[in-house]
Amino acid sequence: MAADARVALVAGATGLVGREILARLLADKRYVAVHCVGRRAPFQVHPKLVVHLTDALSAFTAPPVDDVFIALGTTIKGAGSQQAFRAVDFDAVLAVARSARAAGARRLGIVSAMGANAKSTVFYNRVKGEMENAVGRLAYDRVVLARPSLLSGDRSALGQPGRGAEKLAATAMRLLRPVTPANYRAIAAADVAAALVGAVQASPSGHTVLLSGDMQPR
Structure with a gap:
């Protein structure tokens, strides 16, 4: 193995952004x-890919890795309750990040959300902000937090039901794109993945927040 060869870990590889992250890493x-x-195996098949299936991310023990990418997330409606939402978007994210750090990971990239703020009165945004603060204390050399706006991509290809509200919002955003600030435009999952992976690889140290406008293709 070459001295500069790297090993990565992806959590949430069957999601909209996670699928794109995994594809980029496998091609790199x-x-x-x-x-x-x-909980589910990804759709990709590749000789470099090693799959770990578990229903309990809190008990996952990461293998030795260099870079970790976390694209875990749900909605309060999808989770069924605020408690269940927090179990995924805070507890599971933190558990994977902590386990990977213990396994030697030095660089971390996480898909968060626009509006993440630990002091927010909005529960969703507050949990995301608390998660960002928690992973920031794990002593990674490099941390990149991506805060995308409304994500666009083919959910049907992932076996996920369509989200009517997302479709309506995406249509409205396309019509209003010329006058919509970059941070509020809908963004393709592939663009989020490209920006996050690139930012994690760009520098060996530092803490970076990528706003949605930062990830829009130029």
Whole structure:
């Protein structure tokens, strides 16, 4: 194995952004192995891919890795309650990040959300902000937090039901795109993945927040 060869871990690889992150890492010659962890196996098949299936991310023990990417997330409606939402978007994210750090990971990239703020009166935004603060205390050399606006992508290809509200909002955003600030435009999942992976790889140290406008293609 080359001295500069790297190993990555992806959590949430069956989601809209996670699928794109995994595809980029598998195609990147700098990575000799890519581990993914989750309840379901990803759609991709690749000789570098190592799949870890578990229903309990809180008990997951990460293998030795260099870079970790976390794209875990749900909605309060999808989770069924605020408590269940927090179990995914805070507890599971933190558990994977902590386990990967213990396994040697030095660089971390996480898909968060626009509006993340630990002091927000909005429960969703507050949990996201608390998660960001918690992972920031894990002593990673490099942390990148992506805060996308409304995500666009083919959910049907993932076996996920369509979200009517998302479709309506995306249509409205397309019509209003010329006058909509970049941070509020809908953004393709592939663009979020590209920006997050690129930012994690760009610098060996530092803490970066990518707003949605930062991830829009130029």
